Amino acid sequence: MSKPRVAIFDFACCEGCQLQIVNMEEEILDLVSVVEPVEWREAMSDHSEEYTIAIVEGSITRPADEERLKEIRGRAAILIALGACATTGGVNKLKNRFGLDDVKHCVYGNSGDMPHLDTAPTKALDEVVKVDYKVHGCPINNKELAHIIRCLLIGKQPTIPTYPVCVECKMKGNICRYEYKEICLGPITRAGCEAKCPSGGFWCFGCRGYVDNPNVNAAQDIMKYYGKTVADLRGRMLLFGSKQEHTI
Amino acid sequence: MSKKIDINVRHVTRIEGHGNIVLKASDGTIEKLEWQVPEAPRFFEAMVRGRLWSAIQVIVSRICGICSVSHSLASIKAVEDAMGVQISEQTNKLRMLAHYGEQLQSHALHVGYLVAPDLLGAKSVVPLASSHPDAVKTVVAIHRAANQWIELIGGRATHPVSFKIGGFGKLPTEAELTGLKRSLEDTIPKLQIVADLVLSLANKLPNFERKTEYIALVEPGRYPFYHGHIGSTDVPSMVDIHDFELVANEYVLPQSTAKWAKWHRDSYAVGALARYNLNADYLMPLAAKTAKAFGLKKGCCNPYMNSVAQLIESVQVVERALRFIDELLDAGIKQETPHVTPRAGVGVGAVEAPRGILFHRYAFDEDGRCMSANICIPTNQNHGNIQKDFEALVPQIMDRSQDEIRQMLEMLVRAYDPCVSCSTHYLDVKFV
Numbered sequence: 109m110s111k112p113r114v115a116i117f118d119f120a121c122c123e124g125c126q127l128q129i130v131n132m133e134e135e136i137l138d139l140v141s142v143v144e145p146v147e148w149r150e151a152m153s154d155h156s157e158e159y160t161i162a163i164v165e166g167s168i169t170r171p172a173d174e175e176r177l178k179e180i181r182g183r184a185a186i187l188i189a190l191g192a193c194a195t196t197g198g199v200n201k202l203k204n205r206f207g208l209d210d211v212k213h214c215v216y217g218n219s220g221d222m223p224h225l226d227t228a229p230t231k232a233l234d235e236v237v238k239v240d241y242k243v244h245g246c247p248i249n250n251k252e253l254a255h256i257i258r259c260l261l262i263g264k265q266p267t268i269p270t271y272p273v274c275v276e277c278k279m280k281g282n283i284c285r286y287e288y289k290e291i292c293l294g295p296i297t298r299a300g301c302e303a304k305c306p307s308g309g310f311w312c313f314g315c316r317g318y319v320d321n322p323n324v325n326a327a328q329d330i331m332k333y334y335g336k337t338v339a340d341l342r343g344r345m346l347l348f349g350s351k352q353e354h355t356i
Numbered sequence: 357m358s359k360k361i362d363i364n365v366r367h368v369t370r371i372e373g374h375g376n377i378v379l380k381a382s383d384g385t386i387e388k389l390e391w392q393v394p395e396a397p398r399f400f401e402a403m404v405r406g407r408l409w410s411a412i413q414v415i416v417s418r419i420c421g422i423c424s425v426s427h428s429l430a431s432i433k434a435v436e437d438a439m440g441v442q443i444s445e446q447t448n449k450l451r452m453l454a455h456y457g458e459q460l461q462s463h464a465l466h467v468g469y470l471v472a473p474d475l476l477g478a479k480s481v482v483p484l485a486s487s488h489p490d491a492v493k494t495v496v497a498i499h500r501a502a503n504q505w506i507e508l509i510g511g512r513a514t515h516p517v518s519f520k521i522g523g524f525g526k527l528p529t530e531a532e533l534t535g536l537k538r539s540l541e542d543t544i545p546k547l548q549i550v551a552d553l554v555l556s557l558a559n560k561l562p563n564f565e566r567k568t569e570y571i572a573l574v575e576p577g578r579y580p581f582y583h584g585h586i587g588s589t590d591v592p593s594m595v596d597i598h599d600f601e602l603v604a605n606e607y608v609l610p611q612s613t614a615k616w617a618k619w620h621r622d623s624y625a626v627g628a629l630a631r632y633n634l635n636a637d638y639l640m641p642l643a644a645k646t647a648k649a650f651g652l653k654k655g656c657c658n659p660y661m662n663s664v665a666q667l668i669e670s671v672q673v674v675e676r677a678l679r680f681i682d683e684l685l686d687a688g689i690k691q692e693t694p695h696v697t698p699r700a701g702v703g704v705g706a707v708e709a710p711r712g713i714l715f716h717r718y719a720f721d722e723d724g725r726c727m728s729a730n731i732c733i734p735t736n737q738n739h740g741n742i743q744k745d746f747e748a749l750v751p752q753i754m755d756r757s758q759d760e761i762r763q764m765l766e767m768l769v770r771a772y773d774p775c776v777s778c779s780t781h782y783l784d785v786k787f788v
Contacts, residue, residue, distance in 0.1 A: 119396060120395075120396040120397075120398050121421075122418050122419060122420050122421040122424070123372055123373065123420075123421045123422070124418070124420070124421020124422070124424065124514045124515060125421070126421070127421045127422060127465075127514055128514065130465065130469065130499075131499075131503055131513060131514070133496050133499065133500045134493075134496055137485055140482060140485075145482065148480075149367055149369045149370075149374075150369075150370065150371070150372060151369075151370060151469060151470070151480055151481065152369060152370070152479060152480035152482065153369040153370060153473070153479040153480060154479050154480065166396075169396045169397075169398070170396055173396060198418070199403065199415050199418045200398055200403075202403035202404075202407075202415070203398070203399050203402065203403050205403075205406075206402055206403075206405075210402065211399040211402035211403075212399075214399070214401060214402040214405070215397065215399050215400075215401050215402055216397075216608055216615075217608075219608035222608065222610060224394075224610060224612075224613060225397060225608075225613055227396070227397060227399070246418065246515065247421060247514045247515055304511065304512050304517060305511075305512075305517045307511070307526075308510070308511020308512060308516070308517035308518040308525060308526050309511065309517065309518050309520065309524065309525020309526035310511070310517040310518065310520070310525050313411075313414050344411075346407075347407075347411060347414060347415065
């Protein structure tokens with residue numbers, strides 16, 4: 109069986125999720141034995157227009173980028189959105205809370221009207237094209253990416269957690285961030301990150317998007333118990349959830 | 357003999373972000389020569405407005421995946437400056453320790469994965485895994501050690517989570533620090549192997565010099581990455597980091613969505629070679645020995661030597677880190693609770709990101725909400741210098757084949773280790 113050809117592309121992002129591919133270290137060599145990387149601008153000088161799997165990082169912020177994404181989609185049998193910028197719009201969606209003229213002039217001053225600085229409202233990939241798989245997170249968990257690719261190769265549906273970060277956080281034995289008088293999005297955010305942020309002493313900021321069917325009542329109880337409000341929680345959701353519907 | 361050159365490299369490979377090279381020339385006359393930056397701007401300075409002091413680091417860390425520790429720390433320093441937060445010596449040392457880890461991670465990635473293929477005549481590190489397996493394994497081992505180092509102190513290698521305003525959310529244990537010490541001791545001979553390999557290939561680095569102003573943090577008697585004032589190779593005096601806008605003088609050009617910068621000349625350079633040219637007298641012994649092996653002189657104006665300076669710095673940060681770990685272990689790790697009372701104010705933070713000096717400035721209202729921001733990134737300070745290098749280099753190599761010229765221009769861009777996604781968002785422009 110010939111190895112599936114994989115191409116990696118990026119749009120508006122920090123390229124930190126591609127870095128998580130590099131951070132697989134020796135495991136990349138194992139991956140390269142089962143898939144053939146044919147284009148990856150950040151790491152390789154090779155170019156190709158023939159690939160089966162496209163892995164795409166970043167948000168779409170310009171009409172020309174929409175066209176480029178559609179071309180990629182047209183060539184790829186499978187398109188994987190890599191990381192929060194691609195799956196939900198990530199922090200890039202904070203821009204959509206302001207007028208486009210305002211953000212351009214805020215950053216570029218009087219030059220903000222120059223045509224090459226033009227920008228459109230930030231979109232996640234699935235607002236432009238069909239996305240087959242989403243690797244959530246900012247950054248992604250590279251073990252989850254490896255799992256998805258493995259499943260793809262053997263024709264199995266990957267398992268993405270449908271429970272909240274609190275589950276993984278409790279399994280790590282962490283003290284709840286609410287005990288530190290912090291507002292943490294763990295109760296409503298999709299797990300799969302191994303609760304990296306609360307384990308490292310920081311509140312969850314919801315980078316993996318909302319869990320399916322969150323236990324809204326329990327989340328509200330937590331708010332009440334710790335003297336916080338749902339408005340506090342919503343304020344925190346803005347960072348990575350500016351596009352998503354409120355679940356609480 | 358009439359000769360036409362038509363080079364149009366769309367999206368230079370093996371760099372972070374998107375950049376183009378355009379060269380059109382006929383019969384020895386350059387018609388167009390541009391370093392273009394078409395990266396989609398992300399408007400971070402606009403996006404942080406209205407967000408709380410405690411969330412700024414979460415947002416701006418996302419400016420760059422490779423130097424997220426530097427962005428986190430620069431923003432944390434700026435918030436602490438604005439709110440008058442004092443930190444302990446333990447916090448100071450642990451932050452510097454994590455920041456050294458990022459230098460090694462980034463330099464190993466750049467020299468080992470992105471530049472090495474040029475020196476060994478390959479298109480990427482993938483074929484090198486079979487042609488030079490031991491070298492690749494050594495680089496992978498260094499890269500992994502650096503990531504584990506950052507993760508131990510920062511909680512995560514990319515977009516760290518343990519840094520907090522005023523201190524740490526989670527501290528490493530003394531046993532973990534002892535483990536890190538062993539890992540770093542094992543890393544030194546590996547760095548030596550990579551240095552020897554690069555030294556054996558150093559003749560592949562083009563010999564090109566152009567008088568350049570270099571800018572980096574300076575601190576008397578030290579080779580700083582985290583503290584200090586702004587120094588320049590053009591003037592002996594230092595500038596306080598609060599006045600960084602006087603140094604960067606940013607401006608916008610049609611060929612770039614990133615701003616460009618200049619101070620005493622048409623352009624200046626930042627990064628490992630800039631730090632070396634300003635601070636080489638204060639290298640640790642093994643780093644100084646590595647520098648001597650390469651014959652890298654303070655004042656070197658060959659941009660291709662930036663990769664060599666990165667190698668020297670890789671040794672430097674490991675040596676410095678080992679000393680810090682000993683000091684931390686001698687003092688013992690103490691639990692501390694960060695305490696911050698938000699207040700209105702303006703603050704500035706500066707650090708040396710792996711690619712060069714990085715500035716963050718924020719203004720906050722009395723509730724600690726961000727009112728405005730200005731972030732000045734190393735790569736935007738280098739864009740103008742890349743263009744000026746192009747203009748000096750191309751006339752010297754016009755007689756070579758088009759492919760060779762293209763290769764040299766690509767290598768030049770790569771030598772600066774540009775981080776283009778970083779560089780496409782600034783504020784407070786001076787217009788030309």
